[in-house]
Amino acid sequence: MSDQASKSGAGLNRALITVSIMMATIMQTVDTTIANVALPNMQGSMSATSEQISWVLTSYIVAAAIMTPMTGFLSGRIGRKRLFLISVAGFTVTSVLCGLAVSLEQIVLFRLLQGIFGAGLVPLSQSVLLDTFPREKHGSAMALWGVGVMVGPIIGPTLGGYLTEYYNWRWVFFINLPVGILALVGMMLFVPETEKVRRRFDLFGFALLSLAIGALQLMLDRGQSLDWFSSAEIIVESMVAALCFYMFVAHMMTAREPFLEPGLFRDRNLLIGLVFIFILGVVLLATLALLPPFLQNLMGYPVITTGELLAPRGVGSMVSMLVVGRLVNRVDVRLLVGIGLGLTALSLFDMAQFNLNVAPADLIRTGIIQGLGLGLVFVPLSTITFSTLDPRYRTEGTAMYSLMRNIGSSIGISVMVALAARHTQTNHAVLGEQLTLFRDPVTAFMGEQGLGLARDQTLALLNQELTRQATTIGYLNDFRLMAWVTLAAIPLIIFFRTHKPELANTAKEEAEAVPAEA
Structure with a gap:
């Protein structure tokens, strides 16, 4: 009876921990x-230009990207719980400000x-869940965590x-105040x-990594408005990012106590997982960046309707992740990842x-199909990525996992938006060559639209419709490219090493995990 009560108490404690950290995770991802x-x-409200107001987004993205790798070091230096509390309190207060x-x-x-x-909230929540749940329940834990990480960015525009x-x-x-x-x-x-772990802070290594990430994020954020490499600023930022990353x-590899320990990257599952989460970041947020302007600017939907669609x-995603959390320990996770990527690619080809x-x-x-596919990938991917990683690298590993997802999102959005703009220009030129007054559809359009209008006004309407069609083709080309990228990632699943936990040793392993991880 005492064992049963103990298990019940442990289960209740895990539930309360999960609810607490999931609120912080959802708050940050939304x-x-x-x-x-x-x-x-x-x-x-601020009497700002379009470029000036974009810094509201850029400042957040750059700061979060630079500080994410610091999560592991700060967690070891001041304690994971204390860092978590400081992060949540600071995020809540600055939200109100x-x-x-x-x-x-x-x-x-x-x-x-x-x-x-907010930089450390997602990796800290993932690390806490992995340590709170026994190894055989890591799939269910990652399903709950994935709901916050994947669904948050999706419901954000609707709620906003x-x-x-x-x-x-x-x-x-x-809205962050009560949740925080x-x-x-x-x-x-x-x-x-x-x-706590006494470890020397590698200021030089952190400075190099920060400069690399910051320069990359600025390049990606400002590239489209500055016409990419025709701008001296973008060239300088790209060179700084490349040089600093190489030096880092x-x-x-040579420093006695580097900012990130090389042993972290000797785990094959983690390395393959970082590649996959990068691709997932590209597909998820690039799709979300393209669909709102497609629905609002081209199809004329209002903001509310766009959010509802x-x-x-x-x-x-939510349904898929909750279901797959129960399948992770029963089905080869590589198969689940492959099916999820297939569904995601299918939805993109359809789009x-x-x-x-x-x-x-x-x-x-x-x-719905894309949400099911992404959810089917995210949970088993999170589980297998950390299944073979030494627990002492867990917080640093989750920080790199979040960083790669964010960088993938930034690169995906920037590249896809740039490609859509270039394709629009090309399509406009190609389609425009086919429009002459000797074609019946052109004559019919000008006859329908030109009633009561001057010839120049009719031609302006024709050019407006031509631009709409050219822009649409640009978006569709992006969807098709992302579909092929998703399919190309499927063969990488064979490099994962499957890990079957021994249930008899789970309690011992988990008891050792917390002190070792710190």
Whole structure:
């Protein structure tokens, strides 16, 4: 009876820990996209230009990217629980300050601080869950964690649209206050602390990695507006990123106590997992970056309707991850990852057949299929990536995992938006060559649209429609390219080493995991 009570108590404690950290995770992941739809309202409120208001997003992304690799070091130096509490408290306070900002300078500064505090929330939550649950339940733990990480960015635009439409853009930040307080109280009461590790801080290594990541993020964020490598700024940023990254790797391999230990990257499953999560980041957020302008600018949907059409993608991911969490220990995870990538590619090929008359039912159907596929990949991928990693590298490993997902997202969005713009120009030129007054469709269009209009106005309408069609083809080409990238990743699953936990030794392994990880 005492054993049963003990198990019941342990189960309750795990549940309370999970709820607490999941609130922090969802709060941070929703914030990566919730502010996007509110930018036009912020721009008017702050009397800013389009380029100036974009720094509200850029400052957050760059700060979070630079600080994410610091998670492992800070966790060992001050303790994982203390770092988690500081991160949640700082993120919540800076969210409120963002909502209270009255000038562009203030909101950019507060978003920068918000990115610094929020950088460690996702890797810390993943690390805590892996240590809290026994090894045979890591699949279920990663399913719960994946719901927050995958669904958060998807529901962000929908939630942001509702709050901006019916309340005020400031509420996209104020909404974090109650969630942050509940998460903070829960973690203070239930999350255990880890032992501290005395380790010298490699300032030179951290500076090199920060410069590389910061320069890369700035290049990706500003490349489209500056016409990429025709701009001296983009060339300088790319050279700084490449040089600093090369110097960081060389320093890491030769320094006595480097910022990131080389042993972290000797685990084959982790390396393959980092490649996969990079690709997943490209597909997930690049798709989410392309669909809203496609639906709003080309098809004329309002913001609220756009959010509602994107929501089924999150529902599909949530259902898939909760189901697959029970299958991870029964089915070869490589098979699950392969099926998930196949479904994701199938949905993207289907989206490549869209046109400007696509029915809402087709948008919802492809969204659900893609959500199911991404959810089917995410949980087994997270499980197998860390299944063979030494527990003492766990927090650093989860930090690199989050960093690669974010870099993949940044590169994916930048490349796909740039390709869509280039394809639009090319398609406009090619299609324009076919439009002459000797073609019956052109004559019919000008006859229908030109009633009561001057010839120049009719030609302007024709050019507007030509631009819409050329832009549509550009988006469809992006969807098709992402589909082929997803399919190309499937053969990599053979390099994963499967790991079957021995249930008899689970308790002993988990008891040793916490002190070893710290």
